[in-house]
Amino acid sequence: MTLILTQDEESLRDSVRRFVADRSPLTKLRDLIGSGQPYDADVWKQLSAQLGLAGLIVDEEHGGAAAGLSALSVALYELGAGLVASPLLASTLAAAALGSLGDQAASGALLPGLASGELIGTVAWQPAVTVAATASTAAGGCTLAGQLSPVLNGAQAHFLLVPANGPDGLGLYQVAGDAHGLTSEPLTAVDHARSLATVRLDGTPAVRLTGDAAAALAHVADVANLALAAEQCGAMAACIAMTSEYAKIRVAFGQPIGAFQAVKHKLADMQTGWELAYAALRAAARSGDETPGQFSAAASVARVMVSEPYFEAAADTIQLHGGIGFTWEHDAHLYYKNALSGKVLFGGPQDQLDRLAATLGM
């Protein structure tokens, strides 16, 4: 297993990086905060259609690039570094669930739209949270009831994949975003780059998908770990770059603050944390494509190695900038909020350790 990037991955990285710098700099996120929009529709169109990021893990038969999880992680790393708001994570997890289930009809109906970016999908589920929806069958077909929260892009999704307990046990159900009896209520997300909602289902028509629902959810949790680890690793690198730049130009007591060891050593620890996280991320990404049997543990390791260190690094980014770092105008708080949100979504630090311990047979 080779950890370093292939040439294809390097060029994908470069084009996403260029795209973020040109089309979606951090000022874009500030525009979104002002407008109340969850993401910029043009940016999403370009990301999905032009750069093809929405179809990276969708197979070719369904219009995707079948580029694999490693390529996905390379793209998400760059988007994370730039805090680009988009429904890419939500749609990618929906694609991962469908890919794992292997329900022919659902895949045929949904994957091409996901791959092109025309459809937004989401998995209405958080690992380590008990499944809250129940399914019942009546003459007219199957309906779901329950409350799901928080659901990633729950207010924008064209369809939701909902785990629910029914007469035949756990199943994954497909629900249309505008289905009867479905209400979604946007939540106040701490991270401006992430849109979350509470979704209520009440007699909502649904289709039960064929395939192993438990295995699909486990796969979703693994892909979520990899995806979040990639975003967070990129964002952590951005914090380190921003802070070391500032430590070179800000002068106090007659020298650049980076000359003070209290500052220098904190940055060195951030850098060391990033290097370890990045190595773990690369291993998880490759494992997802090449050694699926080890993917779950590797993805947990990556997530464990980055979620908390990134949160610490984001807090230290504010600290090492002093007063200016605490202002609304400075970008540091955008990362801090992103780090907080990314730490707890799809399994917080303790859940991750429990999950890893279980994978390791403890």
Next chain:
Amino acid sequence: MTDDFRERARSWLAANAPRRSSSEDDAESAGSAERVRTGIAEQQEFQARLYDAGFVGITWPKEYGGQGLTNAEQIAFSAEAREYELPVGAFVIGIGMPGPTILECGNEQQKKRYLPKMLRGEEIWCQLFSEPGAGSDVASLQASAVRDGDTWVLNGQKVWTSGAQYSDFGAVLARTDPAQPKHKGISMFIVDMHAPGVTVRPLRVATGHAPFNEVFFDNVRLAPDALIGEENRGWDAAVVMLRNERIAIGTMTQPRSSPLAYDSLRKLADRLGRAGDQGVRRELASLYAREQSVHLLGQLIREDAMAGRFPGPRGSVIKLAGAELGRYATQVAADVLGPQVAAADSDDVRAVQISIVAVPGGAIAGGTNEIQRNIIGERMLGLAKDPGVDRNTPFNQLRVGTQRSAKESS
């Protein structure tokens, strides 16, 4: 190609390598991979067989006794070797530090004369840098070498010299021009540890073992070909060696059976019925994650080197990460063992106990954690250097170590 090599390594190791050496030996490996008690002769015998099988000096050039292969083979071998505790501790320093320095800075004659024997374990090497007054600030060293005809005469004292008690040669830093600022008047030499005037006295460390020594040089006459690199440019060679040292220590493959490794602590937790405790489970999982990541970072650094991106100061990252991993493992071990960590009643617990005592050495040997953080901050992130108030003063006017003033020592 690599697959064949890996397969060959796997079967050779299965047939020839001991699974596990005695627990007493493990304790010292945290600091410097010393395994004095295994017996030097036994280690040399094993090293020779390992070398003859083609698994030593894997990336070194063929003309100097190496295998002339790539980092891919080195990675493959390290991965296989992780399942064992190879009795090769005596050679880690030579091959990791003076060896690469001679490869990079030495002359043709030195490379041909010393490297093949170093690889095969026929001659053992040590690194003579630190002195009582110069450790982190090693450029403050006071040992001196004075030219006499076509050779030099060496005087002074070194300290914390790992393996000096069984070494045949050492790479020594000595001052050759005290009128120059401290970094400018230093040279690096090869010293024969059996030469007249060399005295080695073992020093005991916290674990009770004596892996390192103080070494006295009393008018030791060096060989005419002793100088590595140029006279008074020894600091350049020292930087090469220290860079190699960090990478060697940082990417050293920790055997799975080390007492503080995840595998060992997990087994202990199972045996002591502690694995059901949620706190212990989480700590073990966290240890696994950290250990994996240090291991993977070592692989990443090697792959990058293979792709032409040389590690440079990144060696400090992995050296620091390894030391921090050790520190975290002590916490996990204490929680797994509970009161037993204070009072061992079995060999495996005793091994953990000794390893915990050995851990602080890992954060000092090869450059302290603080020095690694300085290097990462300054050379990776480009932060302002420490002002270095003594950089331009002639050495003979400086105060070093714990001297009260320069005059008292001169």
